Amino acid sequence: MKYYMMSLLLLLAGCSQQGSGTDAVPALGALANAEQCGFGPRPAKPGVLQRYAVGYNEDVCVPLVPADAGIILMGGSTDVDSIFSDKVRPYIQGGNVLVLRTQGAAGYNDYFLHLLQAASVETLLVDSRDKANSDYVRWAVQSAEFIWFAGGDQSTYISNWQNTALQQALHAAYQRGAIIGGTSAGNTILSSIIYNPDGVGSAVSQEVVQDFCDTNIAFSPDFLNAPMLGNTLADTHFKQRDRMGRLMVFLGHHQQHLLTGIGVSERTALWVERNGHTEVFGEHEVYIVRSDQQTMFRQTECAKPVIIDDMLYYTLRAGNHYHLFNHTSSVPPSRLSINGNNSVFYSPANPY
Known part of the structure; x- marks a missing residue:
């Protein structure tokens, strides 16, 4: 059945490029009608809701295996083709893809x-x-096999989507086995603690290390509720925008919870399986940052420079792995300290 569906979809894609899908669409329709997932017909779209769509207009039911699904955390800028072709395409077997955003278009x-x-x-x-x-x-949302959160402003995502039917349907899609992912702001909303400045501004490492309670530091609670991302805080554009300092300060705000920081650089992505296993794709690095018994939060008070000693971090490159449940990796960790009293506040001076 899987190969039959894929061949039909390839035919449909080819015909759509040539302007005629008359042979493939009825066959695909028959297949869709034969494997109903129980979501019912597509409801009427509210007139004010902007929708852009390509491909087949009905729900194609694909049997999903939740244990094999995963989450994609992408760091922004150019998307990482390989994680989509290696992880998403074979899993969704020609299913339906949904992209969610609060601004933009059909890119x-x-x-x-x-x-x-x-x-x-x-x-x-x-x-x-x-x-x-x-x-x-x-x-x-609940009928999609792959749900992708585009980049944008995470504050608009949280203010418009938290505690709504969209969020409820997202949880149902996760339980059904949909792959869920996002880039930039769309990545940020997937960790259990969400950096959310609520439109005020964006925290800059050089500034927040000088004041633990900088006005650009604020957080929102879990949106996705995925167990493998429990006790995590994700950040993006990581190396390119020097966000190590701010991530360490963010972790200082939640030191009692022993969060794991996940900093994803641009043109890079992290595949997260439901068993906690992860793999890096793309051009640059993913940084896993967390405290342990050796870490000391020496000064984490409002209106004072931040001093944190011996934070543990892992620099992961394409093909490297980290396990979010037992905190193991084949990559050896390093130690990093920050002191907001100093102009060069990292020690060692270059954390990347």
Whole structure:
């Protein structure tokens, strides 16, 4: 059945490029109707909801195996093709792809349609709580085999989506076995603690190390509720924007919870399996940062420079692994300290 579906989708993609899908669409429709997932027909779309779609217009039911699903944490800038082709395409078997954002347009549609050999790709601009609570958005989220959160502003994602039907449907999709991922702001909202300055600004390492309670530091609670990302805090554009300092300060705000910081650099992605195993894809590094018995939070008080000694961190490159449950890796860790009293606040001076 899987190979039959894939061949139909390839035929449909080829026909759509030539302007005629008359042979493939009825066959794909028959297959979809034969394997109903029980979500019912597509609800009416609210007139104010912006939708961009390519491919087949109905829900194609694909049997998913939750234990084999994963989460993609991408660091921003150019997307990492290899993680989509290696992890998403064979798993969703020509299923439906949903892209969620609060601004932008259809930039992912053709890219995902062809790279993932998907039956359809739909982008929704869900920029209000009313839209996030609509039956249409609920249906689109819970019926997708792959859900992707585009980059943007995580504060708009949390303010419009937290505690809505969209979030409930996301949890249902996760339980069903959908792959879920995001880049930049779309990555940030997937960890259990979310850096969310709520539109005030963006924390800069050089500034926040000088004041533990900098006004750009704020957090929101878990949005996805994925167990393998429990007690994590994700950050993006990591090496390129020197965000090691700010991630260490963020961890200082949650030192009692022993969080694991996940800093993903641009053009890089981390695949996270449900058993806690991870793998790096792309051009640059992922940094795993956490405290242990040797770490000392010497000064973490408002209006004072931050002093943290001996934070543990791992520099992971393409093909490297880290286990988020037992905190093991074949890559040896390093130690890093910060002192906001100093102009060069890292020790050693270059953490990258």
